[in-house]
Ligand SMILES: *[C@@H]1O[C@H](CO)[C@@H](O)[C@H](O)[C@H]1NC(C)=O
């Protein structure tokens with residue numbers, strides 16, 4: 001039907017520019033750079049996952065036409081033969097975007113390029129840590145989890161102990177991401193590192209280079225135990241004094 005880039009002699013699609021990661025609700029301009037090298041433009045068509053959503057044909061009046069697709073809202077005023085502007089991206093906007101350029105007769109050469117666009121949603125909410133509230137004995141393994149806020153795609157999680165990233169895999173428990181409402185996901189990562197005094201643990205959630213984090217302190221029990229044994233000693237002394245007084249009263 002059409003001749004692909006590899007065998008085309010005049011028409012070249014120089015590049016397609018589609019951001020790899022955009023936030024839900026944002027707008028985006030996708031550009032298709034081509035070089036007709038003397039040929040005449042017949043059409044530029046844009047597809048998401050093989051479904052056409054925009055075409056530009058200079059012979060037609062008007063030359064632009066948009067097809068409705070879920071998650072693809074074309075702003076015709078900001079679109080042209082070389083770019084297409086999409087408004088109000090949703091999680092359904094993610095997919096492989098392709099532009100296909102064709103030349104007029106007699107050559108009908110055609111060339112195309114494609115690339116993937118991911119849509120993310122990452123609320124300001126920090127991740128949540130559970131299991132740190134209770135005191136731990138020194139060396140006792142922690143039993144804490146970190147869960148991201150509802151987001152998409154599922155955020156990557158990392159644990160840090162006193163500023164050092166945990167790389168010891170036997171300390172980490174990867175739980176499968178859970179599906180939440182509206183197609184969002186919650187990631188959970190467990191930490192089973194041995195407790196130590198003055199321990200600060202931080203959980204970092206990331207999507208691309210966007211990051212949310214939460215830091216908590218772990219209370220170890222050694223100080224409490226020392227207090228308790230001091231209390232025991234005081235108790236023993238008091239009991240002894242009472243016994244002595246008792247003995248004196250009897251005699
Ligand atoms: C950590 O998460 C897993 C999976 O959701 C759960 O089974 C476990 O009880 C959690 N542990 C704590 C300390 O909350």
Ligand SMILES: *[C@@H]1O[C@H](CO)[C@@H](O)[C@H](O)[C@H]1NC(C)=O
Nearest residue numbers: 225226227228229230232233
């Ligand atoms: C305090 O004394 C009791 C018995 O008198 C003992 O069972 C307990 O272990 C002691 N507590 C500590 C922290 O030494």
